[in-house]
Amino acid sequence: MIISQLIQVLEDWAPRWAAQKNDNVGLQIGSPQRRVTKVLIALEITPAVIDEALARKAELIVTHHPLLFRPSSSVISTDPIGKLIIKLIENRIAVYSAHTNLDFSRDGVSFALANKLGLQHIRFLAPLKETLAKIVVFVPEDYVESVRNAMSDAGAGLIGEYSRCSFVSRGTGSFKGSKYASPFIGGTEAEERAEELRLEMAAPRASVDRILSAMKDVHPYEEPAYDVYETITPQRNFGMGALGELSSPQLFKNFLKTIKHVLHAGVLRYVGDPKSRVQRIPVCGGAGSDLLPEAIRAQAEVLVTADVRYHTFHAAAGTISLVDAGHWETEHSILRIIADRLQQAAGQASTAVRIFITEQSTNPIHNL
Ligand SMILES: [Zn+2]
Known part of the structure; x- marks a missing residue:
């Protein structure tokens, strides 16, 4: 498996767009194309966690708390975080973090x-009251299925436990192309009428561009007519x-x-x-x-x-x-869940990947 395949498993569960605005989640260090045979899971990166990754020959560390959280202006060995980053890069160990997106996800x-x-x-x-978007597209009937499928595959139509949700109503569209237009229906410089379906689907705001681009790829019109609305529908998939x-x-x-x-x-x-x-x-x-x-x-x-x-x-x-x-105490149960999810996905892959939970307690607090 390569790193990007493991990332896909994590992001199907806890998508990056679900993170808090000021958070920094995703691949922080490394190449998405690198092959992985061993993964180490920890709440955060410490010098002991890096040593364990080296001892286990892990190519990837998955953490909950991001190593890179605030913007850095330099990466130097005299700075504690800089020192860790340099050691990780020198040893070609990638770091991926799922932070508030994992807090807000089901089974997170x-x-x-x-x-x-x-x-x-x-x-x-x-439940998060995320501002969802509603995308409305006007499509000729013969194309409604392919447009609906393309939009669903790109992330539209998710409502609670249901996916590929849409609503379709019928109507008549009108248009007049300029002499430079090449309309799918009718000729140029003549007003046309066409039977169309109004296809509407809910979409996470962060996926709107991707969904529109998928829709345009399969829509037969030179200029597909569409609207994007904001809604305040509570998002039950995250909370x-x-x-x-x-x-x-x-x-x-x-x-x-x-x-x-x-x-x-x-x-x-x-x-x-x-x-x-x-x-x-x-x-x-x-x-x-x-x-x-x-x-x-x-x-x-x-x-x-x-x-x-x-x-x-x-x-x-x-x-x-x-x-x-305690912070560490209330969070460390997630490590087993991350490990199981990755191991399950890795088990289906043709090449063996081993997942380890760190043996280090990364809790910096001691109780007397
Ligand atoms: Zn935390």
């Missing part, structure tokens, strides 16, 4: 955490945090013990009555305290996340229980 970071905590019926806590339920209500103090045990959390910071019962539980891997209002709206008993500030604990106290289980 928060879903992995919810699963780890034994929650059921897992769904998004706050923040995950919401699930325990199979039966549990004492909060017992659930705290479960969190500590399954996440290998050295310490839990929390507010809430240990003798209360919890069942409906939203979680967010990494820094998710902004989801506190959503958790309250969901009538949940406890929000599990990380990087919680003192005043956020105050805001929760008395209304909802809140647990800070």
Whole structure:
């Protein structure tokens, strides 16, 4: 397999366009055409992770946290990040990062955490209200299938669990070509009428250019007529945090013990009555305290996340229980999911690819 094939597997799951605007995701170092036989998965790049990649002869490291996050003006060995970049390039190790796009994807970071905590019926806590586009194209009837297929293949027509969704209505188009035109129907400099179908499909905004270009490739008209509208339809394929339920209500103090045990959390910071019962539980891997209002709206008993500030604990106290289980601790369950997805895809390839999860704890925080 080559790197770009593994990237395709990751991006079919967590597309780059789903990342937050100021994020930096995708291939950060390396050539997409390079052959891969071993891949190392880690939450982030540290000197120990690079050493492990070298020892395992891995050609690619897949991380959650991007190595290159802010724009750099130089790559020099006296800078800690520069030193890592130089070592990776010198050893021809590629780096690919799936960050907020993986946070916002189904079966991403928060879903992995919810699963780890034994929650059921897992769904998004706050589905992303991404601004979708609606593409409307006017097509002669004989071509509607090929245009619909081309647009679907380019990413149009995704609504929740359904793909290739479209709507077609019938009407009459009119046009008059100039003497330089070469119309598909009728002659030049004469007003024509044509029976046309109005084909409409929803599309992620980031894919609009690709979809329009695919549509134009198969549309028979010299100048296809089309419109692109913005909508505010909530996008149910992506969202923040995950919401699930325990199979039966549990004492909060017992659930705290479960969190500590399954996440290998050295310490839990929390507010809430240990003798209360919890069942409906939203979680967010990494820094998710902004989801506190959503958790309250969901009538949940406890929000599990990380990087919680003192005043956020105050805001929760008395209304909802809140647990800070640590950033690394709430995110590391995703490594197994990434590894399984890649291994499954690699298993179908003719050449063997081995996927490893790093043995290094990249958590920089120690608990006394
Ligand atoms: Zn994180």
